[in-house]
Amino acid sequence: MEEILIGVxxxxxxxxxxYKKGDRWGVYKTLSTPHNPAEAILKGLEVIGDxxxxxxxxGxxxxxxxxxxxxxAKTAxxxxxxxxxxxxxxRQNRERLYDLHYRRPEPLVPRHLRFELDCRVSSKGEIVKDLDPKEVERLIETLxxxxxxxxxxxxxFSFLNPEHERFVGNLLRERLKKVHVSVSSEILPEFREYERASTTVVNAYxxxxxxxxxxxxxENLKPRDRLVIMQSNGGVISADTVVKEPVRTVLSGPAGGVVGxxxxxxxxxxERLITFDMGGTSxxxxxxxxxxxLTTETKISGIPIKVPIIDIHTVGAGGGSIVWVDRGGALKVGPQSAGADPGPICYGRGGKRxxxxxxxxxxxxxxxDHFLGGRMKLLTEPVKEAFENLSRELKTDPYTLAEGILEIANTKMEGAIRVISVQRGYNPEEFALFSFGGAGGMHAVFLAKKLGIPKVFVPRNPGLLSAVGMLLADHIRDYSLTVMLPLERETQKELYLHLRELFKTLENRALEDMAKEGYTRLGQDLFFEHTLDVRYRGQSYEVNIPLSETPAEDFEEKYRHLYGYVLENRPMEVVNIRLKAVGVGEKPPFEELPKTDGKLLQRAVIGEQKTYFGGRQYTVKVIDRDRLLAGDRWDFPSIVVEYSSTTVIPPGCSVEVDRYGNLIIEV
Structure with a gap:
């Protein structure tokens, strides 16, 4: 029987x-329930029914x-x-170098719940001092x-010899059946004990x-339903795997948007995009x-997490970000958010800021009248009153104040884009800005102008793209191993053959794991991606490159792109090998729109509205996105409304609708 596909x-x-039922796509939005996220999900699934x-x-x-x-959890x-x-x-790194009041975040495990066992494995993987089982028994009693x-x-050094970890882990699972046990050699078998320990602690916590x-x-799904979870690396895994390795979901939702x-x-x-996902909170x-x-150097709330994660930079500027005035009288936006409850003033749910x-x-x-497809009317009078009050306090015009607020928010978001582009050796002018999220379309064109980005790409249902991306995601498992091998130009082909042998251990694990998920045909529905972490000897950070017969040249090319130079005659080494196993299933197709009849104004324009741009008032056309056809073009200021989002087209831009219904905006 055909399955209904649902992205949440x-x-x-x-x-x-x-969701997709047969050939029909459907969308639904409901306010989140932060006290118990499952409530909103189960409500939506009930509405979708079937x-x-x-x-x-x-996600x-x-x-x-x-x-x-x-x-x-209370974690040891x-x-x-x-x-x-x-x-x-x-590490000795100080996060905020000039902050005299800076304090490191408290560890997730307090000192009285940190325990030591008198055992040791050497840097060569040899057991220097063996475990005493009686010591482990006494520790279990304490726990x-x-x-x-x-x-x-x-x-x-458990990544070289996990014998002690496995013994302790198995004994804990046997004796403490209701306690979750995370073992670092299972979660992250790599060197750097601090990051490995931190990642393992997060997983357990x-x-x-x-x-x-x-x-x-x-428990609330039907017996024939299948639940899979979006990972931070852009792939999905089974719910059962997530229960064991939840650390792989720490940026689950945003990853869905990037994949979409x-x-x-x-x-x-x-092929070259900067993704811009502006939601209600961030x-x-x-x-x-x-x-x-991808990156393996993510920190959340100051805590390192070293599993592969899509490189996403987040700032506290969203549709719900609160406007406030600091003690010096400067106007600020965020990071505090009004969230879903009470929400913005215009929601009429008690918001006052x-x-x-x-x-x-x-x-x-x-x-x-067209917010959420007309299902939620926004209140204008309380908003007008709030702006008049704040403008009097700041001795300025309400409209100047409002445009100043958006300028502050846009500047914060511009800075975020520069972090993932300019600071990493990329020129934003060579990319298109892919805008999504409920609030993205109202800011995308203004950001593109600030950054010199020539085109803005707005997909259909932009406010729901993260959910769409989840339906398009492949089944992915990541594997890694620290190898610490010298890389020399003269012997790199021999090294390549040796690395291929080392990869076989990871490939065998991947074949076993992916078979449990239903992917067994290597080269047909199952594919492997092999990469290396390489560095100059003595450095603290690695550069990830694809496996090839010329890793030295590949490393220096990538290094030059990132930093603008290479270190001549400096010894290189391969630190880690990484394998990504990708299970490719059937994806839902996207329907193409009928071609334009040339009657855009009569067909799609549903009204006009007075709008402010750059201190001037314009009368702009309101366009119903659901009435657009492939090939429609226009170059007048407008507001495009749809169920999940609103897109603002200021003066001086032109728009074309492609065959899939995407808006391609020339800035």
Missing amino acids: DTGGTFTDFV EKPRRIVH TTVATNTLLERKG FITNKGFKDIIEIG EREKVEAVAVCFL VAPKMAKYITTLK AWKIGRLAGF TDVSLIDGKPT ITVTDTNLFLGRLVP
């Missing part, structure tokens, strides 16, 4: 659903919010004698007395809450140069 993205303000089996792909914020709010940390403070000492809910185990959440969802932008952009002929930006960029959404409404860039 939980955001700070709205929970988005995109008795057929459903494949539900879900969850549970792991992220658990970390940010510090509401995870077990390591070698003399190293229990490693997660507190960390029982402390009533811990999760345990993270991380020993030195969020696991009980994630397990409870997944269990709640599965990548797949839809490529379908429309755009803005996420990322860079796609042929494919999404001006937000970015209120500002767009005040300037005429939102159409009050």
Whole structure:
């Protein structure tokens, strides 16, 4: 029987659903329920209904919010004698160099729950001092007395020899059946004990809450439904795997948006994109140069997480970002957000403080009767009153104040885009800006002008793109191994053959894991991507390159692109090998629009509205996006309305609708 496909993205303000029943696509948005995200999801699934089996792909914020709010499990940390403070000492880097009041974030595990075992493996993987089973038994008794809910185990050099970790992990699982146990050699078998320990601790800390959440969802689904979860690396994995390795979902929702932008952009002929996802609470930006960029150097709330994650930079500027005045009288926007409850003033749910959404409404860039397809009317009078009050306080004109607020918000978002482009050796002018999220279309063109980006790409249903991306995501598992091998030009072909042999261990693990997910035909529905982490000897950071017979040349080419120079005659080394296993299933196709009849004004223009741009008032046309056809073009200022978002076209821009219904805006 044919499955119904459902993509679900939980955001700070709205929970988005995109679904496909047979040949018909449908969309639904509902306000999020931050106290229990499952409530909004189950409500949406009930609205979508149907008795057929459903494949539900879900991007969850549970792991992220658990970390940010510090509401995870009571977690213990077990390591070698003399190293229990490693997660507190960390690295010598000071996050804010000139902040005299800076304090490092508190570790997730307090000192009284950090424990040591007198055992040791050498840097060559040899056992220097063996484990004493009686010491482990005594430790288990202590953990029982402390009533811990999760345990993270991380020993030195376990990536070379995991024997001690496995012994302790297996014994803990056998004796403490209700306690989640995370073992570093299973989560991240790589060198750098601090980052490995930190990642393992995060996994243990969020696991009980994630397990409870997944269990709640599965108990309320129908027996024939399948639930898979979006990962931070741009792929999906089974719900059962997420319960064991929730650390892989810390940027689950934003990753769905980047995957959606990548797949839809490529379908429309755009290979180089800067993604701009502006929601209610924050803005996420990322860079796609042929494919999404991954990083293993992510920090969330100051805590390192070293699993592969799509390189996404986030700033606290969204539609719900609150406008405030600091003690010096300067106007500020965010990072505090009005969220879903009470929300912006215009929602009429008790919000009293001006937000970015209120500002767009005040300037005429939102159409009050066409928000959420007309299902939610925005209130204008309370917003007008709030602007008049604040402008009197600041002794300025209300419209000048409103445009100043948007300028501040846009400058914050411009800075985020520069971080992932200019600071990494890319020129934004060589990319298109792919705009999505509920608020993205109201700011995208203004950002593109600031950055010199020539085109803005707005897909259909931009406010639901993250959910669409989840339906387009492949099944992905990541594997890694630290190898520490010298890289010399004269012997790099021999090194290549040796690396191919080392990869076989990871490939065998991948074949076994992916077979459980239903992908067994290598080269047909299962593909491997091999990459290397390479550095100059003595450096602290690596550059990731594809596996080839010329890794030295490839490394220096990438290094020069990133930093503008290479270190001549400096020894190089391969630090880690990485394998990505990609299971490719059937994807839902995108329908093409009928061709234009040349009657855009009669067919799609549904009204006019007074709007402010650059201190001047314009009368702009309001266009119903659902009435647009492929090949429609216009070059007048306008506001394009649809169910999930609003797109603002200021004076001086031209727009074309491509065959898939995407808006291509020439700035």
